Amino acid sequence: MNVAVSKGGRRTLWGLFGFLVVFLYAPIVILIMFSVNDRTLVSFPWQGFTLRWYRTFMQNSALLLALRTSAMIATVTAIVTVALAIPASVLFVRRRFFGKPFVSALVLSPLVIPLVVFGIALLILFNTLAVPLSPWTVAVGHIVIALPFAVLTLVPRLERIPAYLEEASRDLGASAMTAFRSITLPLMTPAIVSSFLISFVISFDEVVIASFIAGDEPTFPLYLFSQLRLPSRLPQVIAVAVVVMLASGILVVASEVWRRIANHRLERQIALVEGEEAIA
């Protein structure tokens, strides 16, 4: 007998579950539907299939420029975030030191800071330092908020990699850096790719911080925001939203799946190695 749920309860719960899945996906499906509706208003009635909204946005140079700006900011953000997240994750998993609680609180606190407040804080910082606002200043802010997500993606993977692998390579004469680069880093690759993509997507989507410190070059979300006042632009905004949504969704889900598979493989290999040791 299943103690968690009765037969009738099971049916009800699955029904509720199905309903909520539909609820979560319906707006996305509706958005896709209306991005190909041949009508200048995003509404019923249905007036036939068209791809012209996709063509329109492909010819909108301001939109393409905003996309490029965001892609650049997101790339810089992802690279720097990963470069900071790798030492931070090694620190958390492999080191014990005085002040560790403080350091982990510092790394995780961007998760809970209200973004409006952080955007303002950066605005005041750059004003105080007389740094002109630009896509670079936006990247500076995005790195801070992406960092905890990147670290939290790397830590579980690093915890699965036994420290003795690196120690063995040290015993064989490798320097600390070589041991890390040739043993641990390759094993971390799936998580590094995930954290890169997560940082990229966070930055690409972020609008609150950018609204304070973007300067004259709008990012993609800021451009979208400015276009919402013009109903005639809505259909192409929706078309580009569909493209960006699907692309980021597929990318992140693919990397998640890959990361999970890689984790299972690593666990199996370690179990194998440790099993052989036990026999010997």
Place this chain on the structure above:
Amino acid sequence: MGRGQGVLTATGTAVEAHERAHLSEEARRARRRARASTLGLASSPVGYLVLFFLVPVILVAMYSVGALTLLPKDEYLSLQPWRDLLFGSIYLGVFWRSVQMALIVSVGAVLLAYPIAYVLALVAGGRKYTLLLLIIAPFLTSYLLRVLALRVILQEEGVVNSFLRTIGALGADQSIGWLYNSRFAVYFVLIYVWIPFVALPIFVALDNLDLALLEASSDLGASRWRTFRSVTLPLSMPGVIGAFIFVFIPTIGEYITPLLVGGPDNFMFGNAIQGAFLAGFDWQFGSAMSMFLVLVVMALIAIFGRYLNVRTVSE
């Protein structure tokens, strides 16, 4: 050195003594090296966050009391912004409204996410991770674009109203008043956006549940409902509270959703702060509001921090 020498006199021979001294020298060097490399590892992330996270927030605090001024109208060293905020401003009212709205959103999201997490953890069996990915996938795509999708659906000329007009349930110029630019719209959109995120920590709590406890409860004659109420639910409470706090905190400072679907009557504290900076150019007052929000968040973390299992964000 003290302890090494103590061992030395106790055990004797010169050779051993030499070996030990050598060893401890080696060990100390290794420890020093480890400490140096720990410092090296910490320097870049900590340095970055101090410079671009801690310092900016401290600057806001300084700005809010006039220890730092940038605009001509800023008052040097003054508690006036704080006095204005805490005594007799309408903004404290906006804050309490935001707290109330955030409460409703968090409770709504938890209530809807709980059955999802329950099904995944205790009913779905072997398919649970695939289904979990199905649930969290929307969370991984753009927040802004999901809000935009709902705006397109809810607005006056939007999908719902135009559908009702097409089938004749609404007249040509009619639309449902409460659907858009309303409190309802803010609740609906925020709950929609948060559900996948809330389901995650609850799922982790339920997934780690020892099934033997449920069986024991059933063996002792409890009905399934009784087992749920007195075993499953209490044991999953840490996940529930964690999820609740994780939604509650950012929602108080919300700014995008009220702006896109709520309208000025339903603006939240985040909108008030943004307005002080970008519309009112009253940076000192805006900084006081910002610091006030930061202090509230810190207090909430101090009280509920132990329920925040941040690991669930990634696993």
